[in-house]
Amino acid sequence: MESVSASGLSKDYQVGKLTVNALKNLNFSIGSGAFVSFVGPSGSGKTTLLNLIGCLDKSTQGVLSVAGVDVARLNRKQSALFRGENLGFIFQDFNLLPVLTVFENVEYPLLMVRKTPAADRKKRVLQLLEEVGMTDQKDKFPDQLSGGQKQRVAVARSLITNPKIVLADEPTANLDHKTAYMIIGLLKRMRDELNTTFIFSTHDPKIVGEAETIYTLEDGELNGSQERSDKRA
Amino acid sequence: MAVRKGATNVLNVIKIAARNLLRYKRRTLLVSLLIAIGVIFVQVFISGTAAYKNIIISQITDAMLGHIQIHKKGYLVSIENVPLNLNLKPHAVEKIEAGLKTIPEIDAYSMRLRLGGMISNFTETTNIRLFGIQPKQEYKTAPLLPGRILEGKSELESGQILVPSTLAKGMHLKVGDLIVIIATNKDGSVNGKQFVVGGILEAAPGPGGRDGYIHISDAAELLRLDDAEISEIALHLKNFKDIPNVYAQLTQKLGGELNKEGKTAFEIHTWEKLSPFANIAKMLDLMTVFVKIMLVTIVVISILDVMMMSVYERTREIGTIAAIGTLPSRILAMFITEGLLFGLSGVVLGNLVSYIIVRILQSMHITFSFGMREGLVLDPKFDPWSVTAISLIVIVISVIASVQPAFKAARLDPIKALRTT
Numbered sequence: 001m002e003s004v005s006a007s008g009l010s011k012d013y014q015v016g017k018l019t020v021n022a023l024k025n026l027n028f029s030i031g032s033g034a035f036v037s038f039v040g041p042s043g044s045g046k047t048t049l050l051n052l053i054g055c056l057d058k059s060t061q062g063v064l065s066v067a068g069v070d071v072a073r074l075n076r077k078q079s080a081l082f083r084g085e086n087l088g089f090i091f092q093d094f095n096l097l098p099v100l101t102v103f104e105n106v107e108y109p110l111l112m113v114r115k116t117p118a119a120d121r122k123k124r125v126l127q128l129l130e131e132v133g134m135t136d137q138k139d140k141f142p143d144q145l146s147g148g149q150k151q152r153v154a155v156a157r158s159l160i161t162n163p164k165i166v167l168a169d170e171p172t173a174n175l176d177h178k179t180a181y182m183i184i185g186l187l188k189r190m191r192d193e194l195n196t197t198f199i200f201s202t203h204d205p206k207i208v209g210e211a212e213t214i215y216t217l218e219d220g221e222l223n224g225s226q227e228r229s230d231k232r233a
Numbered sequence: 234m235a236v237r238k239g240a241t242n243v244l245n246v247i248k249i250a251a252r253n254l255l256r257y258k259r260r261t262l263l264v265s266l267l268i269a270i271g272v273i274f275v276q277v278f279i280s281g282t283a284a285y286k287n288i289i290i291s292q293i294t295d296a297m298l299g300h301i302q303i304h305k306k307g308y309l310v311s312i313e314n315v316p317l318n319l320n321l322k323p324h325a326v327e328k329i330e331a332g333l334k335t336i337p338e339i340d341a342y343s344m345r346l347r348l349g350g351m352i353s354n355f356t357e358t359t360n361i362r363l364f365g366i367q368p369k370q371e372y373k374t375a376p377l378l379p380g381r382i383l384e385g386k387s388e389l390e391s392g393q394i395l396v397p398s399t400l401a402k403g404m405h406l407k408v409g410d411l412i413v414i415i416a417t418n419k420d421g422s423v424n425g426k427q428f429v430v431g432g433i434l435e436a437a438p439g440p441g442g443r444d445g446y447i448h449i450s451d452a453a454e455l456l457r458l459d460d461a462e463i464s465e466i467a468l469h470l471k472n473f474k475d476i477p478n479v480y481a482q483l484t485q486k487l488g489g490e491l492n493k494e495g496k497t498a499f500e501i502h503t504w505e506k507l508s509p510f511a512n513i514a515k516m517l518d519l520m521t522v523f524v525k526i527m528l529v530t531i532v533v534i535s536i537l538d539v540m541m542m543s544v545y546e547r548t549r550e551i552g553t554i555a556a557i558g559t560l561p562s563r564i565l566a567m568f569i570t571e572g573l574l575f576g577l578s579g580v581v582l583g584n585l586v587s588y589i590i591v592r593i594l595q596s597m598h599i600t601f602s603f604g605m606r607e608g609l610v611l612d613p614k615f616d617p618w619s620v621t622a623i624s625l626i627v628i629v630i631s632v633i634a635s636v637q638p639a640f641k642a643a644r645l646d647p648i649k650a651l652r653t654t
Contacts, residue, residue, distance in 0.1 A: 080559065081560070095651075097249075113559060
C-alpha cells in the first residue's frame with residue numbers, strides 16, 4: 001500500500017515579480033513502512049517537498065496523495081485534523097514546547113489534538129518514553145536536556161498518535177555524529193516496531209546511507225532514486 | 234463523559250497558558266501590577282466618592298429636604314416667593330394622602346406649610362422664612378433634623394420657634410427669648426404672633442437649609458388660614474434606592490389629577506430636582522466613568538502590547554503546535570486564556586489591595602465639612618457590586634484585548650512560523 005504518491009507535482013513561489021520553481025514535475029511513490037530519505041544540496045526543494053507531504057503547503061500543479069488522501073483538497077482546518085490523525089513531525093531544532101515537561105511534550109498531541117482519555121495517554125506516553133530511553137527524564141523541562149535527548153523526546157512525540165507517516169526535516173543537523181546515528185537507529189527501530197513510514201530530508205552523506213530508499217533532489221527536480229534493500233532489518 | 238473531556242481540555246489550555254505567563258515572570262508581574270494599580274485606583278476612587286455622595290445626600294435629604302416632595306403645580310418655580318396662593322387645599326391633600334398610603338415603600342411623610350415673614354426681637358427686625366410642621370411627622374421624614382438643634386429641645390411645641398443659628402447669632406437670640414413673627418396673609422393683610430425661641434438650629438446645606446421652624450397650627454394661625462392648607466408634602470422612603478420606583482408610582486397615581494385648566498394638578502420632584510448637589514453628584518458619577526475608561530485603556534494597552542510581544546516571540550512554537558495538528562481554534566483559545574489570566578491576576582491582586590486600603594481609610598476616620606456642617610466622617614465601603622462590576626469589566630476587556638493577538642497566532646502560516654528563529 002502506498003503511503004505517499006506524487007504525480008506531476010510542482011510548486012512555484014512568487015518572489016516579487018519573479019517566479020521560483022521550487023519543485024518541478026515530481027513523480028514518486030513511497031510504500032507503507034518505508035524508510036525514505038530525500039537528499040540534495042541546500043535549496044534543492046527538500047523542505048518544500050516535506051511541507052507539501054506534511055499538508056503545511058499546497059502544490060501549484062499535480063496530484064499528491066498522502067495516506068490515500070488528495071491533500072490539495074483539504075482546507076486549513078481539515079489539514080490540521082489530517083496532520084493530527086495521520087502525520088508525525090520531527091524538526092531540525094527539536095521544537096519542544098519549553099513550558100512543558102518531557103512527559104507533557106510527548107503527551108501534547110494526545111491531549112490537544114486527539115483528546116485521548118487520561119489513563120490511555122499516560123500508558124502510551126510512558127511506553128514511548130521507555131522506547132526512546134527517556135523515562136528517567138520525564139519530569140525535566142527541555143532546557144534541562146541535551147540535543148540528543150531533546151530529539152529523542154521529539155521522536156516520541158512524533159509517534160505518540162500512531163501516525164501513518166513521520167516526516168523529519170534534517171532531524172540530525174543539530175546533533176553530533178554519534179547522536180545522529182543513535183537517532184536514525186531509533187527511528188528505524190520504531191519503524192520496525194510500528195510499521196510507520198519515515199520520510200526524512202538530509203544533506204549529511206553518512207546519515208543518507210542509513211535510508212532504504214534515497215531520492216535525490218537537485219534544483220527542484222527528482223534526479224534519481226536508489227533502493228538499498230540491505231538496510232531493511 | 235463528553236463534559237469531563239471538555240473540562241480536561243479547558244484545564245489543559247489553562248495550564249499551558251499559565252505556564253507561558255510564568256515563563257516571562259517579570260513581564261507578567263509588571264502587567265499584572267499595572268492592571269492591579271488601575272483596579273486599586275478605581276475601587277478606592279469609587280469607594281471614596283460613593284461614601285462622600287452618600288453622606289452629603291443623606292445630609293440634604295434627611296436633614297431637611299426629604300427624598301421626594303409633592304407640590305401644587307407651579308409651586309416650585311415660585312418657591313423663592315413662598316406663594317400662598319399655590320398651597321394645596323384639604324381636598325387635594327386628601328387625594329395625595331390616599332395615594333401615599335397605598336405605597337408600602339414610603340416610610341413617613343410630612344405636611345409643611347411654608348411662609349415668609351419678618352422676625353423681630355423688639356430691637357431688631359429682619360427677614361425670615363419658616364416651615365410650619367407637625368414635629369412628629371417632620372422628624373420621621375427628616376430624621377437628622379433633631380440633630381441640627383444646637384441649643385434647646387427638639388420637641389417643638391405650639392408657640393415655640395426653632396431659629397436658624399446664623400439669624401440667632403445676628404440678632405443675639407437665646408433659647409427662651411421672646412420674638413415676634415410678622416407675616417403677610419394671602420389677602421395682603423399683615424398679622425403678627427409672639428413666639429418663644431425653643432431652639433437654635435444649625436444650618437443645613439441646600440435650599441431651605443437656613444429656614445426656621447414653627448408648629449403648623451401656629452403657621453396657619455399666623456397666615457389666618459381657615460382651611461388646613463399646606464405648601465408641600467415631603468416623603469421619606471424606607472430605602473433610598475426606591476426613589477425611582479416610588480416616583481413612578483406617584484406619577485401614575487397622581488398624574489391623572491387635573492386642575493381647572495385641565496392640566497396636571499400636582500408636581501412631584503425627587504431630591505435631585507430640588508437640590509443643586511445633584512449636579513455635583515452627577516459630576517462625581519461622570520468622573521467615575523472617566524476613571525473606568527482610564528482603567529479600560531490601561532488594561533487594553535498593556536494586554537495588547539504584551540500579547541503581541543508574546544505572539545512575536547513564540548511564533549516558532551505556534552508553528553510547531555500548528556504543524557502537529559493543533560486546530561487554529563485551540564491556538565486562539567490558548568492565547569485568549571493568557572489574556573484572561575492576566576486580567577484575573579490583576580483583578581485579584583487589585584481587589585485585595587483595594588480592600589486593605591479601604592479598611593485603612595475606614596480606620597482613619599477622615600472628616601470633612603460640607604456647607605455649615607463640619608466633622609462629617611468619610612466612611613468608604615468596599616461595595617460588592619462595584620467589585621463585581623469592575624472585575625467583570627477588567628476580565629472582559631482583558632479577553633477582548635487578547636483577541637487580536639490570539640487571532641494573529643491562530644492564523645499564522647505554520648511554514649512561515651517554523652522558519653522564524
